[in-house]
Amino acid sequence: MSTFVPGAELSRRLYAEVVRPLLSTWFPDLPHSAALLGRGSEVLGFDDAMSTDHDWKPRALVFLAEEGEARHGAAVREVLQQNLPATFAGHPTACEVHTVRSYIRQELELDITLEIEPPDWPTLPESGLRMLTSGVVFHDEVGLQAARDRLSSYPHDVWLYLLIAGWWRVHPEMNLVGRAGSAGDERGSSLIGLVWSGTSCGWPSSWNGGTARTRRGSGRPSRAWGAARSSPRSCGTSGARSPGRTAKLP
DSSP, X not given: OOXXXXXXXXXXXXXXXXXXXXXXXXXXXXXXXXXXXXXXXXXXXXXXXXXXGSXXXXXEEEEEOHHHHHHHHHHHHHHHHHHSOSEXXXXXXXXXXXXXXXXXXXXXXXXXXXXXXXXXXXXXXXXXXXXXHSSEEEEOSSXXXXXXXXXXXXXHHHHXXXXXXXXXXXXXXXXXXXHHHHTTOHHHHHHHHHHHHHHTOOOOSSHHHHHHHHHHOOOSOOSBGGGSOOOTTTTTSOOOOOHHHHHHOO
């Protein structure tokens, strides 16, 4: 029986042994960053052998500067497409090329080169923020980590707003758990509690990652965006965009 190797480690090896040598050979003077970001329990560090049965693979995201993308982006993609092995350590591979700005715009519809205003934060889905700020950065020459740092926690006033918004969303039903139980309706109490815990939202980027986080303990509350359990858009409601943010995105 083979020993399981976490996806983050396999992805690091894919970059170090395959992707970076290709870039160094074909584009020796081209600055880039590389990381494992996005969906999946491997990004959160919660993957195990069972994770390999569904869309689990060693992969790398390569980021170019805006000028590098304009001059060499198409050629970089062609080199990687033609030379990246179909499998690595027995698993299928994947590699994408972006700029930091285009990737964040794709994932959050946010222009990271502009100031993030307070009204912008409640419109950003928590799952998208977690997918961008978790994972592993393998190499960084074009400001990827700096962009991640900007998105790693809420401004204090925004955090307070999201906390009260989350509690306000669920407060009308909180007392019903105890009321149903005191009336002898244990089934109803459990059902209300189940529905209430679901509507508190703040989902991680993968369910098994969320389960593992619950088992291992989430730690003390903080201003990190995952700690605010609810925001209008992340809970599936409309989350209207602010005029200022709309103006940022042509």
